[in-house]
Amino acid sequence: MLDIVLFAVPASLVILGALIVIFAKNPVHNSMGLVLTLASLAVIYITLNATFVAMVQILVYAGAVMTLFLFVIMMIGVDKPEQTREEIKGQTLLVSGTLFILIGIISYVVINSGFKWDLWFPPVDYSLEGTPNIIAGTLFTEWVLPFEVISLLLIVATAAALALAYDTKPGKKK
Amino acid sequence: MIEVSTDWYLTLAAILFSIGFLGMMIRKNALIMFMCIELMLNSVNLTFIAASRHFGTIEGQISVFFVLVVASAEVVVGLAIIVSIFKKQSSASVDLLRTIRG
Secondary structure, X not given: OHHHHHHHHHHHHHHHHHHHHHHOOOHHHHHHHHHHHHHHHHHHHHHOOOHHHHHHHHHHHHHHHHHHHHHHHHHHOOOOOOOOOOOOXXXXXXXXXXXXXXXXXXXXXXXXXXXXXXXXXXXXXXXXXXXXXXXXXXXXXXXXXXHHHHHHHHHHHHHXXXXXXXXXXXXXXX | OOOOOHHHHHHHHHHHHHHHHHHHHHOOEHHHHHHHHHHXXXXXHHHHHHHXXXXXXXXXXXXXXXXXXXXXXXXXHHHHHHHHHHHHHOOOEHHHOOOOOO
């Protein structure tokens, strides 16, 4: 009973936050909905025995990434209403209709099979705790090359962001 | 007695991905489209972690780390692009972007 509650409450909060993200008008409300989704996902990760990933989710996503989002929202300005005129005629209606049909087909298949996804293997009976110890033991031995490559990616992204933000117009001398 | 199985987590991830995709399609503000990309990435992360629990391996959680790093790099570059677009046309709407049109 307890594990059902521990699934249902964060899951409904995840969906509520996601709906706030796509339907709220004020960008600050959108980002707060995203924070709700990310924090509830961290709770779900804890119930799935991924404790370290849950901590990283809170720190990196709900902390750093959302701070960045809020910075940009405040720079761009929140009180400007979103432009609602459609440049492509009937875009929203067309996309919503297509999505509705697609999601309808998929949910028909899923519900018809009684929410059973064909997973090929039964679940294991032991539980593996995702502590920093175990994760580091695999990450720094088997996966050390992707780890180094991803550090290169971060440096390139930082340099790209600097290059984009830096004003290189010849007329403006600092 | 109902038990929470991996199927439930996969269903939640599918719902989250659909919501993110819907938002990506109907919103015109570039910032909110970015948030919808984050939603979709997070649903994939949830799938990875549910699979990691299901199969009793740690590789799923390591994949989540890589997804996380790629997502933050993408956010940094994307937000820089949005700010420079905003400097040029003082709006973050993607429909007004016609500079590449021939």
